[in-house]
Amino acid sequence: MKIVERPEMTGSQKLYLGEVLKGLLVTMGHVLRNLMNPKGMPVIFFPEQKKALPPTTRGRHRLMKREDESPRCTACMLCATACPAECIHIKAAESADPNVEKLPEKFEIDMLRCVFCGFCVDACPLDAIRMDVPEIAIAGYTRDSLVYGKEFLMDHDNKDIVPEYNPPRPVIWTHGPHAKP
């Protein structure tokens, strides 16, 4: 058993006065410094100023696209299965492309339930879902406005935010050469 030795207070510390005075001087130093030099305070006025997020920030989701602007997603449901918050709702539909079996007719992410764990990104075999849009303060006036649909999630230029952080994944292709996303 380890006995934790608690530091004993010395005589002058037992009176508290000196120690209190030291603490008061520290806080007063902050007050005077901040009053005379308000620019020195490490403050960001949030809605107007935003902190630059690091390039690897895990932000909100986006759905990646093929070259013909159709979703890479094949509605395999792996992300929805992996999701611990059950925030991904997918409805599959048959694809017109004979090389692709299915397409998501509906792909909704309920941001009110999402816990930003990133399991969906890890689960996806096609690199169809990414969490690299640098938006972390997600707010809305209605609940419906925070359920992101397919159109919203695919509304981007399909480029890598930072190429070196999104290396091509080893993907096992099962549908022939034309299925390449």
Add this chain to the structure above:
Amino acid sequence: MDNHLFTLINIAVMTVVMWLTPLQFIPFFIWLERKGSAIIQDRIGPNRAEIFGVRLFGMVHNFADVIKLLMKENITPSHANGFYYWLAPFWSMTVSLLPLLIIPLAAPMEVAGHSLRFQAANFSVGVLYILSITSMGVFGVILAGWASNNKFSLLGGLRSSAQMISYELSMGLSVVGLLMVFQGVKVDAIVETQGGLLTLAGHTLPFPHWGIFLQPVGFFLFLVASFAETNRNPFDLAEGESELVAGYHIEYSSVKFALFFMAEYSNMVVAAFLISTLFLGGYQVPFAPTQVLLQKPQLTLLLLCGGGILAGGFLGRVLYLSALDQKVLHTGMKRWEPFIFSAVGFGGAGMSLGLLVFSHFVALPVWAPGVLTALLQMICLLIKVLFFCWLFVWVRWTMPRFRYDQLMNLGWKLMLPLALLNLLVTGVFILVQKQ
């Protein structure tokens, strides 16, 4: 005018003033708490609430608070003891407003043969009245804790009552030493005595005849005890959030919570007034007793205007810096408001300077000495009170909370013996000096 009628009106007006004083201090104190804590922690503090673009550096948040608290549902829990549950907040608030009635704001002034007093009541029991009223404040806490019928409330109320009763002893004893020195309990006499200079064994020392110099130990004991009496950090065990959720007012909502909240701040205002009156000379300007100020109105004006120049300049500078800091963020009225207030600060300094220069070229009117003296003394008291208000905020955001056993050890094993020793030393000293 009849002398009695004059006195009656005087007392009535001063009573209203002294009831309104703490009420006016409360929103300011809450603002000071928020802004002070922010600045101590390197933050900006509240600056978002606005009325048509006017934000008053976060003062408008008080309006938001009031609206929020009034709009909330006024709940009475079904398991609470109704009558006492309702009585507690009103009791707290009433008791916290009473002690200020006997604090003099300035020396009595001669007006057309009458003596205009700046004190609502002048009881012969004086300081004892304050002690008795403030000790009744503990009932509000106990009643709230018990009548809520909630174990956290009860624990908070219990702790708080134990703490207040323990520290009342050293508070009372530290005042006794002061009363021995000043040979009386009447507050106006105590303040009047503090106008002169300190004399020790026949020598006049360059210190004012203040309680803090006569009773330094008593002053510290009183200060610490008043922190404990007002349930203020580092002695705010009554509402230790981590242990008791919110303490004795956990079951209170809406206006009833607002009353507790206001009573807490009002108590602190009263404590600040008490400390400055008893130990820091009250309305007395250091080194310039009332007689000197009345005989030399030019000196009074110089002190007033000099204070105005310093305060206005400092305020204008600080506001200008903070306005520059936040300029990039806002548009329209919001952008210019801080600059306008900065200009008001500099303008106040300029006007003080102008008044000072102007007064050298004209003869002062007959009423000037009395009015100027009363004004200067009120401002002097106000500065002292504001300092102690700031001290309450300052200490709260510096110190962690005491543990319960540490609190009791400090109260009973350190402060009580010290107070008794202080009493003994004071008594011996007075006895020696008399012979």
